[in-house]
Amino acid sequence: MTGAPRIAIDAMGGDEGIATMMDGVARARRAHDGISFxxxxxxAQIKAGLARHPNLTAASDILHVEGVVESDEKPSAAIRRSARTSMGRAIDAVKRGEAQAAVSSGNTGAMMxxxxxxxxxxxxxxxxxxxxxxxSLGETDVVMLDLGANTECDTENLVQFAVMGAAYARIGLGIKRPRVRLLNIGTEAMKGKDMIRDAAxxxxxAPHLPMAFQGFIEGDQIARGEVDVVVSDGFSGNIALKTAEGTARFVTDLLRRSFTSSFRSxxxxxxxxxxxxxxxxxxxxNNHNGAVFLGLNGIVVKSHGGADEIGVANAVDLAVRLAEQDLLRRIASDxxxxHAAPARAAS
Amino acid sequence: MTGAPRIAIDAMGGDEGIATMMDGVARARRAHDGISFxxxxxxAQIKAGLARHPNLTAASDILHVEGVVESDEKPSAAIRRSARTSMGRAIDAVKRGEAQAAVSSGNTGAMMxxxxxxxxxxxxxxxxxxxxxxxSLGETDVVMLDLGANTECDTENLVQFAVMGAAYARIGLGIKRPRVRLLNIGTEAMKGKDMIRDAAxxxxxAPHLPMAFQGFIEGDQIARGEVDVVVSDGFSGNIALKTAEGTARFVTDLLRRSFTSSFRSxxxxxxxxxxxxxxxxxxxxNNHNGAVFLGLNGIVVKSHGGADEIGVANAVDLAVRLAEQDLLRRIASDxxxxHAAPARAAS
Structure with missing residues (x-):
């Protein structure tokens, strides 16, 4: 792309309010010269949130939209009034080429x-x-996909997720040749479902792809720092993600209980x-913020609903890097x- | 059943050796008058392990078998020499009615x-x-099934898992009317795969069943103490279990790292x-030991491979209770x- 990107921000989506969104965007702007928003x-609310950030104000245009997608709104209802919502208009700006990426902390299903x-x-x-x-315990985070966009997947979907996930990891994690594995219930070649074995x-x-494909991975190895991209169908991926979140909270809750159990503790x-x-x-x-919908003709970054200033800044920073380093072109070329490689088995 | 049960113990299966197995069995025996093994x-090794336990020796017969199922042995290979292995013979004793339950800490796939x-x-x-x-954070543990016996499941399988899991929870957790939920990627009625919605x-x-069916549960809620039985297909269940184990280890590893980061810490x-x-x-x-293969004409309890004395005792204790309270009859009657209830939808 030519010149610094422009990022469309859904100012209304976060649980923490517009001021936090603006603080986060301002923080991200300071790290990237020339980008605009x-x-x-x-x-009125956006202007109030901008009051403390003259540099961000100078780099921004405001698009006034009154409608907001509710956090519990059904996707089917939200898309019907898309053009009257801040989320829908932020995405629309990407479609029109008025922005190179959109960021929202709103309703994930509606956004998808x-x-x-x-x-x-x-x-x-x-x-x-x-x-x-x-x-993870490794040097960088782990990219995991699909996390719930597709309840049922086939072999071809999984292969494409691997290609897209690797392209995302090259930019998002800065790893030249990401280690990619398929989530499975065992690591031996004959384990799991047909579609996973076929994708493997x-x-x-396909050794010519810019990734190191290393076979299967089980759920207990995801965070060990030995993989960069974990690929699964959306059902299993969502189960794994939620179970990981729940278990981390469970252990820290237990820790808190333990620490308050005696004076000595x-x-x-x-x-x-x-x-x-x-x-x-x-x-x-907040330190791992920025989910991305991969495979669309445009970059859309989902920030956590409860993201704070740092979290929002991380999501915006990711959107800037994905736009600057042209994620879509990378995926297309991969x-x-x-498909061009003669060695590849027909799928 | 009449009289105290007899439990068949695969003495060779545990990573910790026969002595630990015998210590654990002896501990379980002390809690249950009249049971035999x-x-x-x-x-020779069993006798050495029994040396410290005269009461267990008096309550036990020894069946000398030389073959051992290796921890990395393929199930297909193990079943061919089943009759020459300690695991196979322990299970065989249940089949012949010479024991009312079998316990092994060996290879899960071979055991299944x-x-x-x-x-x-x-x-x-x-x-x-x-x-x-x-x-879990609740008063009792959570029963989860299937954890990998079946890679692909259908609606009827899930319904039967729910019935069997509830029967197990009534005995294993001592809960009269266990709260049962299906693992899914959302809690609204229209979420997830057809087979899960149909099972729900x-x-x-079927409100006449001795369980409180409460719909769907997401991975992040499993450990919150608000469910007693979580039902899923074997693929998702295995992913969730392994991810939970991996995340708990990840968080405690991070905690250890943090604590060793400074003198003050x-x-x-x-x-x-x-x-x-x-x-x-x-x-x-070890405090949550005892996985059970439900739905077979006999009780088979899988103890963790690395179980210590307490762990083995818990697995044996579970086997005794499942035998005494006749798990199989409960499942059959449920x-x-x-099937008898007229209100039930045809499946």
Missing amino acids: LLVGDE AMAKLALRTMPGIERPALAALLP AILRD KAGFLLSRPALHMLRHHLDP LDQF | LLVGDE AMAKLALRTMPGIERPALAALLP AILRD KAGFLLSRPALHMLRHHLDP LDQF
């Missing part, structure tokens, strides 16, 4: 539905996937505070390369 | 294959399921030891009740 939502309808899937991609970043056979047969807790702060920092979703 | 494996072949599924049960206990419709229509760690011990105790698999 289209801030979509209630003009709107983005699919407005941007359509890329040529050759059957289904888009939702990819997110998970913490196809990916093993409370004293130990106070002394251990910096250590526990490190733990909280590592698990904080897919071309994949 | 059939100890299957290398006679041998148990299916030897004991066959109960009348009316299409597929057996592997059920295990998971820690059938279970909602180390001091806090020492002071907090009792609290951290509580946490470890709550998460320790299934009869389920």
Whole structure:
């Protein structure tokens, strides 16, 4: 692309309010010279949120839209009034080429539905996937997809998710040749469902792709730091993501209970505070913010609903990098390369 | 059943060796008057392990078998030499009525294959399921099934898993009317796969069953203490179980890293030891030991491979209770009740 990108921001989507969204966007702007913003939502509230940020104000246009997608609104209802909502108009700006990426902290299902309808899937991609970043013991986060955009998937979908996830990891994690694995219930070649074994056979047969395909991975290995991209159907991926979130909360809840169980433990807790702060920092979703709908003709980043200033800044930063480094062109060229290679087994 | 049960023990299966197995069995015996054991494996080693336990020795017969199923042995290979292995002979004792339950800490896949072949599924049960206990924030553990016995499942399988899981929870957790939910990627009625929605419709229509069916549950709610039985196909269940195990280890690894990051943190760690011990105790698999293959004509309990004395004792204790309270009859009568009810939708 030419010049610094412009990012469309759904100012209304976050649980923390517009001021937090503006603080986060302003923080991201400071890290990227030249980028500009289209801030979509209630003009008066946006202006109030901008008051503390003259530099962001100078880099932004405001698009006044009154409607807001509710957090519990059904996707089918939301898409009918898409053009009257801040989320729908932010995505629409990407479709029109008025912005190179859109960021929203709103309703995930509605966002997926709107983005699919407005941007359509890329040529050759059957289904888009939702990819997110998970913490790990390794140097970087882990990209995981699909996290629920597709309840049922086939072999071809999984192969395309692997290609798209690797392209995302090259930009999002800065890894030249990401290690890619398929989520399965065992690591031996004969384990799991046919569609997963077939996808593995196809990916093993495509060594020319810019990824290191390393077979299967089980749920207990996702966070060990030995994989960069974990690929699964949307049902299993959503189960794994939610179970990981729930278990992390369960363990930290137990830890809190334990620490308040006696005076001695409370004293130990106070002394251990910096250590526990490190733990909280590592698990904080704000430090792994930015899920992306891959496979669409446009970049749409989903920020956590409860994202704070840092979280919003991370999501916007990701959107900028994906636009600057042209995620869509990378995916398209990887897919071309994949389909062109003579060695590849017919799928 | 009449009289105290006899439990067949695969003495060779555990990673911790025969002595630990014998210590665990002896501990379980002390809690249950009158039960007896059939100890299957290398006679000399078993006798050495029994040396410290005269009461257990008096309550036990030894069946000398030289062969051992290896932990990495393929199920297909293991079943061919089943009759020459300690695991196979322990299961065989249940088949012949020489024992009312079998316990092994060995290879799960081999155990499933041998148990299916030897004991066959109960009348009316299409597929057996592997059920295990998971820690939770609630008063009791959570029963989860299937954990990998069946890669692909249909509606009827899920319904039967719910009935079997509830029967297991009534005995294993001592809950009169267990709260049962189906694992899904959302809680609204229209979410997820057809087979799950159909299973939910059938279970909602069967209020006469001794369970409280409460619809769907997402992965992040499993450990919150608000459900007693979580039902899923074997693929998703295995992914959820492994992801939960991996995440718990991930968080505790991070905690350890954090605590060793500075002198102050180390001091806090020492002071907090009792609290951290509580946490470890709550998460320790030995305190949630005893997975069961449900739906077979016999009770087979899978103990963790790395179970210690307490873990083995818990698995044996579970086997005794399942035998004493006649799990198989309960499942059969629940299934009869389920099929007899006129209100039930045809499946």
